[in-house]
Amino acid sequence: MERPATKILNTTLGELIAAASEVAFEYSDNDKDAYRLARLALIEILKKSPNSMVLDEDFDLELAGKKRYH
Numbered sequence: 001m002e003r004p005a006t007k008i009l010n011t012t013l014g015e016l017i018a019a020a021s022e023v024a025f026e027y028s029d030n031d032k033d034a035y036r037l038a039r040l041a042l043i044e045i046l047k048k049s050p051n052s053m054v055l056d057e058d059f060d061l062e063l064a065g066k067k068r069y070h
Helices: 014-025 031-048 056-063
Strands: none
Touching: 014 031
């Protein structure tokens, strides 16, 4: 079975956050929704990255109103 080609995006985390935020603000009616949309997009991008960490547990805790600091 052949693995699909991995796409490489050469960017910094800051540039990625800025781009996600810019698009989110274009498509949202208010700041709160824009930040939420940008956050969800960034989570999905990071979860799908080849070097991704186990993010689900930390984000599920945050969504439940619990914060865990490392």
